Amino acid sequence: MHDVIVVGAGPAGSQTAASLAQRGYTVLVLEEHPQIGVPTNCSGLIGAEAFERFDLPRDSVIRGFNSATFFSPRGSCATVGADRVMAYVVRRCEFDQTMAQRAIACGASYLLRVRCVGLEQHNDHVTVTAVQRGPEGDEARMTFRARSVVVATGIRYGLLRALELKRPSAFLQAAQAEASMEGVDRVEVYLGRDVAPGSFAWAIPAGPVARVGVCNGAGAVEYLRRFLQHPSIASRLRQPVTQIKRKAIPIANICRSFRDRILLVGDAAGQVKVTTGGGISYGILCGDMAAATLDRAFRLGDLSERVLGEYERRWRQEIGVELRVGSFFRRVGGMLSDEQIDRLIRAYHDSDLPELVRRCADFERHRKFILALCRSNIFFQLVWNYFRRRSLS
Ligand SMILES: Cc1cc2nc3c(=O)[nH]c(=O)nc-3n(C[C@H](O)[C@H](O)[C@H](O)COP(=O)(O)OP(=O)(O)OC[C@H]3O[C@@H](n4cnc5c(N)ncnc54)[C@H](O)[C@@H]3O)c2cc1C
Incomplete structure (x- = not known):
């Protein structure tokens, strides 16, 4: 019998495991x-603030950024910057491995090649059914018992059905490729209907390659293929891109992230920045809160929903408004026409926006900036004109 079984060894799962093992609980990660x-x-x-707050491992950091350049559909651009490093780009595989090593150093155990296929709640424990896949592809069924379980399975929502929980209600599709490119020396963000309707495309320098991707409502792979032919991308490609990977990103959180003896963290709970689709730092933050809530529940000897519900209250208190404002901004931003995006970007340096960025920009928390942006003259006028034209037509 383990105190806690964590299902999924992504950043959210490993942070939860480390935090619980550090407190002396027996933790097994599958x-x-x-x-x-x-x-x-x-x-x-990942935002610089998350590195500070959670003392995240820095060995996987490739470099830091204090600015990003936004490109309009008609070729204008504006570089938005701060006087400090706002975010770091990491080698993600190495980052996840170091997070796991940290949890192991705190006392957690990991079992790899073990896929959890079922959770069954009992009065005093949860039965975890899993399938272990051997190197030859042979499979063996396994059963574990734990006093509680943390579901950190990312966008795999198969376990939720048995818990009578619904998966997030909205997703973006993202497609990304690693490209050998020259001249990408800061984060580049591309906007416009042809590039990514209602969303954005990017090129991010990551050591010897650039990560080039698109996220939008549907057809992300097709949009990425087209984006790779965009003059400012195609002209800098040293080699043709051969491999494109696709994955969904939840942009709505789930209605309920707890059950008796069970908590959900990270993408599994839809704890993702709605504006950008970034979920690493929120997953880590909520993993920490899940561990603190479980610690309290163990001390009280009560792992029922009554005590575990505290987890949901805590994470919604910390990021709930961020998620709601982000969702609002995604809707409003998605309505802007190419012409409006172009005007906004062209006017950037002569407007009050640089000062607003200086005062309010935060890589992980966009609420303050979004609310200030909505009050700024230029953005207000754009949205106002949009609604006026719509009501006249
Ligand atoms: C193209 C793209 C770009 C992105 N860029 C960024 C970015 O720049 N910054 C950012 O913050 N976020 C970014 N994200 C989102 C980010 O990748 C996720 O939010 C993050 O990985 C979520 O972490 P997690 O621990 O919740 O889940 P995951 O990292 O998905 O980990 C879940 C783990 O659970 C395992 N698992 C699943 N089901 C089972 C099971 N039944 N049994 C056992 N194991 C299981 C999986 O194998 C996986 O290892 C991006 C996403 C995409 C698609």
Whole structure:
């Protein structure tokens, strides 16, 4: 009998495991893949604040950024910057592995190639059914028992059905490739209907390669193929891109992230920045809160929903408004026409926006900036004109 079984060895799972093992609980992490962090499909940008707050491992950091350049559909651009490093780009596979090593150093155990296929709640424990896949592809069924379980399975929602929980209600599709490119020396963000309707595309320098990707509502792979032919990308490619990876990103959180003896963290709970689709730092933050809530529940000797519900209250208190404002901004931003995006970017340096960025920009928390942006003259006018034209037509 383990105190806690964590299902999934991504950043959210490993942070929860480390935090619980550090407090002296017996923790077992089950990971379905033979290697932690593989396969990975992520740009690996994490806010500088998260590194400070959670003392995240820095060995996997490739470099830091204090600015990003935004490109309009008509070729204008504006570089938005701060006087400090806002985010770091990491080698994601190495980052996940170091997070796991940290949890192991705290006393957690990991079992790889073990896919959890069922959870069954009992009065005093949870039965975890799993399938272990051998190197030859042979499979063996296994059963574990734990006093509680943390589901950190990313976008795999199969375990939720038995818990009568619903998966997040909205997703983006993301497609990304690692490209050998020249001249990408800061984060580049591309906007516009042809590039990524209602969303954005990016190129991020990551050591010898650039991570080039698109996220939008549907057809991300097709949009990425087209984006790779965009003059400012195609002209800098040293070699043709051969491999494109696709993955979904939840942009709505689930209605309920707890059950008797069970908590959900990270992408599994839809704890993702709605504006950008980034989920690493929120997953780590919520993993920490899950561990603190379980610690309290163990001390009280009560792992029922009554006590575990505290977890949901805590994470919603910390990031709930961020998620709601992000969701609002995604809707409003998605309505802007190419012409409006172009005007906004062209006017950037002569407007009050640089000052606003200086005052309010935070890589992980966009609420303050979004609310200030909505009050700024230029953005207000754009949205106002949009609604006026719509009501006249
Ligand atoms: C193209 C792309 C770019 C992105 N870029 C960024 C970025 O720059 N910054 C950022 O913050 N976020 C980014 N994200 C999102 C980020 O990757 C996720 O939010 C993050 O990985 C979520 O962490 P997690 O621990 O919740 O889940 P995951 O990292 O997905 O980990 C879940 C783990 O659980 C395992 N698992 C699943 N089911 C089972 C099971 N039944 N049994 C055992 N193991 C299981 C999986 O194998 C996996 O290892 C990006 C996403 C995409 C698709």
